[in-house]
Amino acid sequence: MILDVADLSVDYYAGRPARAVAGVSFTHHAGEFLGIVGESGCGKSTLLFGIAQLLSPPAEIAGGTVTFAGKNLVQLSAKELRAVRWRDFSVVMQSAMNALNPVKSIAAQYEDVMRAHGTRDRAEIRERSREVLKLVRIDPVHLKSFPHQLSGGMRQRVMIAMALLFSPELIVMDEPTSALDVVAQRSLMVQIKELQRELGFAVIFVTHDMSLVSNFSDRLAVMYAGKFVELGQTRQVFAEPLHPYTKGLLEAFPSIYGPRVQLEGIPGAPPNLADPPSGCRFHPRCPAVMPQCKDVDPPVVVVEGTEVRCLLYEEKVSGVA
């Protein structure tokens, strides 16, 4: 086990505190690929920031632990964390523009990261920089480019390449391919998968693209309003989605195949995290809602290996037990 997240909660203190991550627990193993999907604003980026200890005020960890390679990251000092970051785990953030330095060339930024971790040899730095750029199919002439001279998708790929400068044990990626065309997306994912097989690092991957997770992730977590409402083997979740939210998500996908159908999203608005609905947070929008859903916060139950938070499955489990 490389990563153990236990009951992690994160609050934003802006006016009324909003719990953007509410008691998330999972374990993650070397070489494993976990996909996280969920509605815009449900707390995915906050969760990743919480895991990587990159939160800044007004965000605060309200509870829980993040154990990476035996150390509880929540308790490390800034200095201890810096040593771990990039070398042992790398983070690809949702906004490449925020993460890249606008006044430095790509080459200079790669050099900074490599020097900070003890690589001094110029030729080695140059060689490795060219190598990772080629890996993401960017012409190495762009080593001299500044971030604003690159297209959106190129900036994203520059970020991904930066995460691969070392051979980290864990790579955390927040929508790293949202600006890429499907061909580039696929080829990039295949490359990451191949590297993963070769080097054995673990990946946590946030995306809105269900087809990417269906093809590349071993396990899938579905997040709703700060909680993992379903977590299981990707194949299993796609074949038999348990949570009503997961079902809605899978049905709402436009396709280029078959007849053109009228699509509807999941009705209703995302909840206000500062004042979440009582009981099951999905109950105001749930097509399968039952009277008790309004009062009881569904605990995790395990149905054929998949963890789900939904009262529909409570009795089945207690019936078995």
Next chain:
Amino acid sequence: MSPELATPKGPGAPLLVTKGLTRHFRIGGVFGRSLHAVDDVDLVVNEREIVALVGESGSGKSTVARLLARIYKPTSGEIVFNGRSLAHLRGRKDVLAYRGDVPMVFQDPFSSLNPVHTIGYVLRRGLRLHRPELDAREREEEVVRSLEAVGLVPGAQTAAKYPHELSGGQRQRVGFAQALSYQPRLVLADEPVSMLDVSIRIGLLNLMARLRDEGISFLYITHDIASARYVADRVVVMYAAHVVESGPTDEVLQNPVHPYTRLLLSAVPDPRARTEVSAADVGEPPRVVDPGEGCRFRWRCPLAIDICSTVTPPLLESSPGHEGACHVTVGTAGPAPVGVTAPSTADSAGAAFE
């Protein structure tokens, strides 16, 4: 939110037309090489029409939108809006009017919002400029209305927030809301749904389709081809700064003529079917720095013949309204395209891609 999918009202007269639109950038300092971001693009967006602009990452889509938004100046070529060349826009008033008629939604919502102002402030300021006829109360209502139209509910609460208090997908919708609040003629929407989950994405696509029927046109830049199929009247495909194919949406998706379009369609995943990805499409990055003559797809093209490396293929009509730029499939140079039919979009969910 129920757009008419199959038969949108027919598009009207040309609203925006470009002729030979070109933009090059000088890169690499002293040796002064030239990067061709957009080359010789002829584009038409009609009234009441959604045109999807798709293509490889780095092919020039955002640059086209920035040229149309007058953020970049063309190296050469012309942009005509509503019968009038943009080169003839004179004075602040003209420019302001154009910005309100043709607003742009930026691809990166993290860098496009000023961090020191609330969302409400930014939207109100835009309205003061572009819709001076509104009084303070009407402005406030318009801010709330446009935020709620894109699913940022309750709008008043969102308006009070600063950009950093919003998630990626929430910020992305702020740009869209602002563009809509101007009562535009044509929205330049650069990847407006890339950070949205499917459910909210569909809400926004349905909104676009409804607005189209109310008379607003969209240049919809996207890498989500399934969504283009869902809302767009026409599709334009770019590769390495050139338009390589364009035509009515169904026509392009069902009978793609350019090999790049075919590659693109064959890679479109279907979440319900597991695509067995065996080999990656690890071709060369496209060459847009001093590219020279010839088809820019030739290094990756399974159909390439000799002429492809010496002559740039022109856009030719393959069927009414449907154009492609390929010597082999559209031109007269190559052998008849027997056996090179596109991977059928109807049943190729499991097809491995070439």
